[in-house]
Amino acid sequence: MSSPLITPPTIGVFDSGFGGLTVLRALVARLPRARFAFIGDTARLPYGSKSRRTIARYAVESAQFLVRKQGAEFLVIACNTASALALDAIQDAVPVPVLGVIEPGASAARAASRTGDVLVIATDATVRSHAYAAACQARGLRALEMACPLLVPLVEEGWTNHPVTAEVIRIYLEELNAEAAAQGLHPDTLVLGCTHYPLLRPLIESAVPAGMKVIDSAEAAAEAAIRLFNGRAAPAASRVVDRETEIRCFATDSVEKFERLGSRFLERPVGNVELVDLGG
Amino acid sequence: MSSPLITPPTIGVFDSGFGGLTVLRALVARLPRARFAFIGDTARLPYGSKSRRTIARYAVESAQFLVRKQGAEFLVIACNTASALALDAIQDAVPVPVLGVIEPGASAARAASRTGDVLVIATDATVRSHAYAAACQARGLRALEMACPLLVPLVEEGWTNHPVTAEVIRIYLEELNAEAAAQGLHPDTLVLGCTHYPLLRPLIESAVPAGMKVIDSAEAAAEAAIRLFNGRAAPAASRVVDRETEIRCFATDSVEKFERLGSRFLERPVGNVELVDLGG
Numbered sequence: 001m002s003s004p005l006i007t008p009p010t011i012g013v014f015d016s017g018f019g020g021l022t023v024l025r026a027l028v029a030r031l032p033r034a035r036f037a038f039i040g041d042t043a044r045l046p047y048g049s050k051s052r053r054t055i056a057r058y059a060v061e062s063a064q065f066l067v068r069k070q071g072a073e074f075l076v077i078a079c080n081t082a083s084a085l086a087l088d089a090i091q092d093a094v095p096v097p098v099l100g101v102i103e104p105g106a107s108a109a110r111a112a113s114r115t116g117d118v119l120v121i122a123t124d125a126t127v128r129s130h131a132y133a134a135a136c137q138a139r140g141l142r143a144l145e146m147a148c149p150l151l152v153p154l155v156e157e158g159w160t161n162h163p164v165t166a167e168v169i170r171i172y173l174e175e176l177n178a179e180a181a182a183q184g185l186h187p188d189t190l191v192l193g194c195t196h197y198p199l200l201r202p203l204i205e206s207a208v209p210a211g212m213k214v215i216d217s218a219e220a221a222a223e224a225a226i227r228l229f230n231g232r233a234a235p236a237a238s239r240v241v242d243r244e245t246e247i248r249c250f251a252t253d254s255v256e257k258f259e260r261l262g263s264r265f266l267e268r269p270v271g272n273v274e275l276v277d278l279g280g
Numbered sequence: 281m282s283s284p285l286i287t288p289p290t291i292g293v294f295d296s297g298f299g300g301l302t303v304l305r306a307l308v309a310r311l312p313r314a315r316f317a318f319i320g321d322t323a324r325l326p327y328g329s330k331s332r333r334t335i336a337r338y339a340v341e342s343a344q345f346l347v348r349k350q351g352a353e354f355l356v357i358a359c360n361t362a363s364a365l366a367l368d369a370i371q372d373a374v375p376v377p378v379l380g381v382i383e384p385g386a387s388a389a390r391a392a393s394r395t396g397d398v399l400v401i402a403t404d405a406t407v408r409s410h411a412y413a414a415a416c417q418a419r420g421l422r423a424l425e426m427a428c429p430l431l432v433p434l435v436e437e438g439w440t441n442h443p444v445t446a447e448v449i450r451i452y453l454e455e456l457n458a459e460a461a462a463q464g465l466h467p468d469t470l471v472l473g474c475t476h477y478p479l480l481r482p483l484i485e486s487a488v489p490a491g492m493k494v495i496d497s498a499e500a501a502a503e504a505a506i507r508l509f510n511g512r513a514a515p516a517a518s519r520v521v522d523r524e525t526e527i528r529c530f531a532t533d534s535v536e537k538f539e540r541l542g543s544r545f546l547e548r549p550v551g552n553v554e555l556v557d558l559g560g
Contacts, residue, residue: 043330050323050533153433164451167444253330 048125328405
């Protein structure tokens with residue numbers, strides 16, 4: 001007896017660039033039969049230097065594109081800046097569940113830490129928002145955040161397994177651990193608070209003090225999304241016939257860089273990235 | 281007998297960010313009694329990933345601000361991307377002389393090179409425009425360009441005299457010299473085709489092969505501006521009473537980073553950076 005063919009669920013993933021493809025990769029690994037639509041608002045990055053109002057407007061436009069034009073039934077905001085500054089605005093603007101990356105990262109840190117003290121490395125914009133510190137504090141953790149502005153350029157240069165990158169990571173972590181010690185903290189957990197950093201995970205794990213756990217907020221967000229998603233859509237998803245993962249990628253500009261670098265983040269070909277105009 | 285007090289000339293300097301402050305610094309050193317108005321269109325950077333039409337519109341808005349609102353009688357486009365893609369549009373849009381950074385850099389390379397073969401290091405966007413290669417070719421030079429995407433982040437991290445930066449420069453130049461050799465070139469001149477790179481000049485000069493000349497396009501642009509400026513305005517400028525340099529800096533967003541890093545580029549305090557809204 002054949003079961004009826006069910007349209008698989010569509011999950012929308014949004015980032016200001018293409019770093020959020022690490023979140024998409026983590027989602028694909030957990031929901032290989034779903035449909036995914038990813039949009040990178042590359043024409044308007046970086047979000048980090050823009051005002052909250054502007055970021056919210058941009059992020060809402062991308063979210064609406066995913067829901068209205070791509071039929072997304074669930075959204076993951078795979079962008080730390082937009083998660084920090086525009087999650088409420090997106091949730092108000094679309095009629096589907098929306099999940100960011102920061103709360104799941106903080107929850108995973110809470111589950112991992114025994115001392116209650118955690119370190120967070122992220123971009124300058126994310127650190128300035130103190131969104132991870134606030135989310136950690138809400139869970140009873142003390143968090144020390146540090147901006148590591150060289151790590152994104154090093155990943156984008158392709159130096160993910162390069163002695164220079166290892167040295168830069170060593171310098172940053174030495175400074176961060178010294179500051180933690182100066183503040184009397186005893187951190188046992190490090191949160192990777194940037195969607196580019198999972199590509200540096202091997203080098204970072206080699207550089208942290210023995211016993212320190214490394215939390216990847218992309219993985220944590222995917223885990224949280226799956227829990228939320230299965231709670232709502234599991235009956236439909238389970239009836240989906242066996243099929244290949246379907247991924248469509250969109251960008252608002254600079255498709256070339258997205259296509260060139262995106263496969264490294266997604267760990268599979270990104271295929272043709274489609275250019276879309278969101279206006280603005 | 282006292283000469284009448286003459287309003288000093290106002291020179292407008294434009295960049296998409298604040299790297300162009302190295303051009304302003306070079307101008308101030310040569311015209312210490314002039315007035316300067318600098319605008320960094322920080323809300324809309326980076327220009328490199330945007331279309332020619334968008335870049336031209338943005339650059340024209342900044343140029344008009346300098347001329348109409350700040351009374352600039354002369355403009356220097358201290359931005360490689362805007363110089364490459366929008367110089368004509370700016371010249372059409374404002375009634376004052378306009379000078380970019382690329383042609384002066386190429387002219388200085390022409391004057392310096394004996395072999396006729398030059399190397400150019402710049403950002404990815406500038407290299408993709410091939411503006412330096414074209415300007416060099418127009419002067420009978422063969423130019424090999426290479427993007428060095430890590431150098432701007434290293435400067436902005438403040439690692440201008442850091443072993444990591446020295447190693448990154450060594451790696452880039454080794455690759456560039458190997459490529460030059462493979463192409464049968466005999467370069468004797470290296471053009472710094474990015475307004476951030478003058479801060480790395482000591483490290484770069486230590487890393488180039490013996491005898492290779494280093495051309496700073498910020499210095500070259502300031503030299504060219506002074507020649508052009510003196511040709512037109514010297515009589516007025518010479519009657520200006522002895523006075524302090526007057527510099528006003530404007531930005532369209534993220535004044536904090538501009539103020540924090542700008543002094544390093546200008547080699548003097550940037551003072552209060554005024555926020556302006558150009559619309560768009």
